[in-house]
Amino acid sequence: MNDAYPFVPLDFERLDPAEQAARLAEFAGRLARRRTVREFSPEPVPRRLVEEAIRVAGRAPSGANLQPWHFVLIEDPKVKKQIREAAESEEQENYDRRFPPEWLERLAPLGTDAEKPYLEIAPFLIAVFKIDYGLVTGPDGEERKIKHYYVNESVGLACGFLLAALQVAGLATLTHTPSPMGFLSRILGRPRNYKPFLLIPVGYPAPDARVPDISKKPLEEILTVVASEPSR
Secondary structure, three states, X not given: OOOOOOOOOOOOOOOOHHHHHHHHXXXXXXXXXXXXXXXXXXXXXXXXXXXXXXXXXXXXXXXXXXXXXXXXXXXXXXXXXXXXXXXXHHHHHHHHHHOOHHHHHHHHHHOOOOOOOHHHHOOEEEEEEEEOEEEEEOOOOOEEEEEOOOHHHHHHHHHHHHHHHHHHOOOEEOOEOOOOOHHHHHHHOOOOOEEEEEEEEEEOEOOOOOOOOOOOOXXXXXXXXXXXXXXX
């Protein structure tokens, strides 16, 4: 047991089965309507809403509770323009040279291309960084690295919390992964141990926003149940 952490009683709310089912059904219904949006309205969004959603993301589990994530919330139009220009430059290279034909075929039905106007139109961008390792200064003044464990898994969980929180708050999102994303570190002035993980435009959808008519796999395709044997 780690003596560095005092242990406290678990704060857990035990619900009756009907309440469990009702809460889950409401949550599932909200998340079932979540879609990747590429047509945003410039209508302002209260910053406090997005900050609270990021607070929820910060409650995600992480390896050894190291919380190896950092979120940069961007609303400055000049910075959003810089990000759009850099992202489009990388994406143009991707579509012209880097993406294999098989991936381009998969993308074609979704109508994506190198143009990313939503990076300027959406009122907020959230740049998610993973902190690959910690940095501490020792008594000798030398900077040392502190290893972080399960970084990608931890940051992925935090992003899932974030997307769910934004959806529950009534906001539209897009998970954008321009590759490579090193320009985000440069534009946003992040330390060398911060690596871009995800860029999320946030706002309200445009009044005439449209999305592809796609569906998710049914439960029987994504679930395998290993049931207990019946009592003899």
